[in-house]
Amino acid sequence: MHLSQLPVPANASGIAALRWALVLIFVMFGTAKFAAYEAEGVAGIATHYPLFAWMYPLWGVQGASNAIGIVELATALMLAAGAWSVRASVVGAAMGCATFLITLSFMLGATIWEAGYGAPFLGSTGQFLIKDIVLLAGCYAILIASLRRAGWARG
Numbered sequence: 001m002h003l004s005q006l007p008v009p010a011n012a013s014g015i016a017a018l019r020w021a022l023v024l025i026f027v028m029f030g031t032a033k034f035a036a037y038e039a040e041g042v043a044g045i046a047t048h049y050p051l052f053a054w055m056y057p058l059w060g061v062q063g064a065s066n067a068i069g070i071v072e073l074a075t076a077l078m079l080a081a082g083a084w085s086v087r088a089s090v091v092g093a094a095m096g097c098a099t100f101l102i103t104l105s106f107m108l109g110a111t112i113w114e115a116g117y118g119a120p121f122l123g124s125t126g127q128f129l130i131k132d133i134v135l136l137a138g139c140y141a142i143l144i145a146s147l148r149r150a151g152w153a154r155g
Helices: 010-032 036-046 055-081 086-108 124-130 132-150
Strands: none
Touching: 010 055, 010 086, 010 132, 036 055, 055 086, 086 124, 086 132, 124 132
16 A cells, blocks of 8 residues: 555644654653652753743742643643644644743753763753754644644645
């Protein structure tokens, strides 16, 4: 059987696979934010980052992490609902893109190279953040597909 004979267009099944993989990732990451080990790990990077630093004096380490977790779980919910609602899909994919653009921007101020080796040897922070490039690409693909499905973009 040729791909063109599949009951669902190949690009639609690819977008569906991306959608559900990202839903799982956002659920797992978002849920983890409610645990102390993850809250401490995030605080190690986020307490000195201008977009997040303000949350720590207000809510503390766990409260800030909980807020981030709520946003990640909301993103998962919108991406999941996007399987049936194009508007939810656009919102969820845009939230995902924003999430990964923000986390990738941590690379601008963080030490990402392994001490003593430099580029291209990523240290633990660089390894933690670099995966977000492909996650951003997945959210972007869903966003573009959703905008086209809604008739808000050509192509």
